[in-house]
Amino acid sequence: MTTGTANPPPAIAVQALRKRFGATAALDGMSFDVAAGKVTGFVGPNGAGKTTTMRVILGLDAPDEGRALIGGVPYGKLRRPLGHIGALLDAAALQPGRSARNHLLWLAHSQGLGAKRVDEVVAASGLASAIKRKAGGYSLGMRQRLGIAAAMLGDPPVVMLDEPFNGLDPEGIFWIRGYLKALAAEGRAVLVSSHLMSELEGCADHLVVVGRGKMIADTGVAELIARSSGGRVVLRTGARAEATTALAEAGGTVAVTGPDTLTVDGLSSEEAVRILNADGVPFAELSAHRASLEEAYMDLTRDSVEFRAATTQTSTQASASGEVA
Amino acid sequence: MSGRDGFGRLVHAEWTKLRTVRGWVIGLVLAAFLTVGFGMLGPMGSQIACDHVNDAPTHSCHMSGPPKDATGQEVDDQSTFVHRTLTGDGSVTARLTAFGGLYSPDGGGSGDPSNPTAGMTSGLQPWSKAGILVKDGTATGSPYAAVLATGTHGVRMQYDYTHDTAGPNVAVTSGAPRWLRLTRAGDTLTGYESADGATWTEIGTADLANLPQSVQVGVFTTSPDFAVVKSSFGGSSTNTGPSLATGTFDQIAVTGQTAGDWTVPAIGSAAAADGGPGALQGPEAVAGAVPSGTGGFTVTGTGDIAPSAPGEGAGKTPESSLAGTFGGLIAVIVVAALTMTSEYRRGLIRTSLAASPRRGRLLAAKAVVLGGVSFAVGLVAAGIAVPAVTAVEHSKRMYVYYASTQTEIRMVVGTAALLAVSAVFALAVATIVRRGAAAVAAVIVAIILPYILAVASVLPAGAAEWLARVTPAAAFAVQQTVTAWPQVSASYTPTNGYFPLSPWAGLGVLCLYAAAAYAVAHRLLRRRDA
């Protein structure tokens, strides 16, 4: 830390937000920072307060307590806000009778921007061929792209997207992931919410995990996975019994997970290889287990799931798709 | 950066929003069409029995309308006038020693040519007149000045039909005669009255620039129709009947350069000249003057010298060309409300507020755009409706009352302002209730409903007048061209086109409602979560 020059303020600073809607505390002391140059995943189960937090950041909802700053400034003080932060909260928020291009045009005019800037973001969104059509006829995927184009109008250093993967086909998910990574690579701060960790796999660099209106974890993706993976080794071998004996003697906890598959806890992969070789036990494959982001996330949020039944169901589907991917 | 601190950007954005939804553009164009179209329906629909009978224009055809004065104002100019010529400066003086009259309280004449006043009740009308007159000849509608006694409104000075100055509020009887005097000095005429012919009090002066050197001076009497308005649910009706008044003058003196002798209209001469049906059975049959005593005259007259108020069936008022305004207004209200409520319905309001976190400015920008566009629509619609509907009325051989160019401009600009302020009102209500149907219904109930109740003859005159005074419908006064003349008794109700407030005061009432709704909307928009 240097003295004399102040650190640049975080791209987004969320500070101790509290917000009640009647009996529900939607936000209960939510705090976190979002840094530039990274894709920050904002994850948590349904009702965790992600959307509410984003609304407060945009000055749409007034918090009961706390505040949110964009580059150190509250949203309401921004004079050309879309030049500071571009956001997509609700892709369906469109006037159906207005063409997509005119939607971008009025938004551009509100920021003192012209049609030229509209054409630039349209080109980047891949919507150019459909841009003259009425927004009411847009598919969900096209609306998401249009919303992202709108968020990029002011060429903002901070981009914030609420559930941009919702309802997208694999091709669309792939496009957004790549787009977000490219934005972060340009040095922008990207905050993207999701209640499905799997969607952020391979995209997010950092995670803010929330539950019940609070931040639960604020961590790098690599660290989180390393932590969840622990020291588990997966072994495929024809000599199941010999391998079990040898590894158990060396202090590992061995579980049989298939006809020729074992899982070993408590030994590193190097130790396991050395022991098996020393005892002359043959094996076909040995690998360190890498936890999926999904598993790591489930570990974290086990205690803070608000809608247990609904979330369990969702997670099952998610695990299934996670394995495929 | 355009505009003051970016407000211009917001106005630009709101204009882009408005023009890029086809339904709204169509709605605004429709507003103009409805304003003109509904205005046309009136004259188009009435194929009047006014056309021709055997190729000859019928009497009920008001193509020429009532007589007009030099400015074009429709006037009544009928009296019994005993006169002689005065050239240059001078004065005329007379003493009114008796003033009485007769009227038919339930309409009609006696039907008996031998006794034209049979069945008439004794009494003067409030605006029966007897006095002295200086007039540019005897042609109807010519300039004049008069000092006169009235039935119940005291002694007054009147000139050129529309001008009326009150003198002492005294009744003239044979026990309390009144002296009246008019002097001419160049273009200036000064009226005086006196109780004794010795002490004179000035009532007022008139500057009659177009009075020729030679004028007719003398004494006159006239008396407008008896009229009583009966008001009830289902509208009001007016009971009318003819009347006459008789004034007895003596001490008549004219100073200055006079020529010729007195011209004394004989009894019945007006009826003979009129020749119309019933003329010989009504008061006209006994109108005329006879010399009395030493140089005096007893003058009996019927009619009025006053501005003519458009009565039912007598012709079209200029504002009738804007009768379709309510249709255009509904379209404008719908568009204005939907521009806001559709944003709430689609969640687009969040995008708008994220683009403009200073919420008051967003509302202001919307108000500027909607107000401005509605004003333009109103200007075009009224600018077309006034000449176009008037042309249709003319083609249907209807008489259209006079309005000065200035008044026509006020009608057109006022209609535009009416639409503009209503649009802002609808925007504010829409912001408050956030539901399209509820907002449109509320604003229509506030503006259009009281207007229709007030002008359709369904309410008693008092209730209709109250609505036209305290509800936003008061703003329709801005289209009014007809004047409720204090010196003419008539049924001055909203149904007949008379709004109780002056044009701009009426519009002001709507402005107050709009401002109050706007203040609430502004406050709510700033305080509410979006």
Ligand SMILES: Nc1ncnc2c1ncn2[C@@H]1O[C@H](COP(=O)(O)OP(=O)(O)OP(=O)(O)O)[C@@H](O)[C@H]1O
């Ligand atoms: N306008 C509102 N009125 C009442 N309750 C609300 C409102 N907005 C949010 N809530 C409540 O606040 C809590 C947090 O909601 P929020 O939408 O922020 O969650 P989320 O994390 O975005 O969930 P999801 O993943 O389902 O989108 C929920 O219990 C929700 O029901």
Ligand SMILES: [Mg+2]
């Ligand atoms: Mg949400």
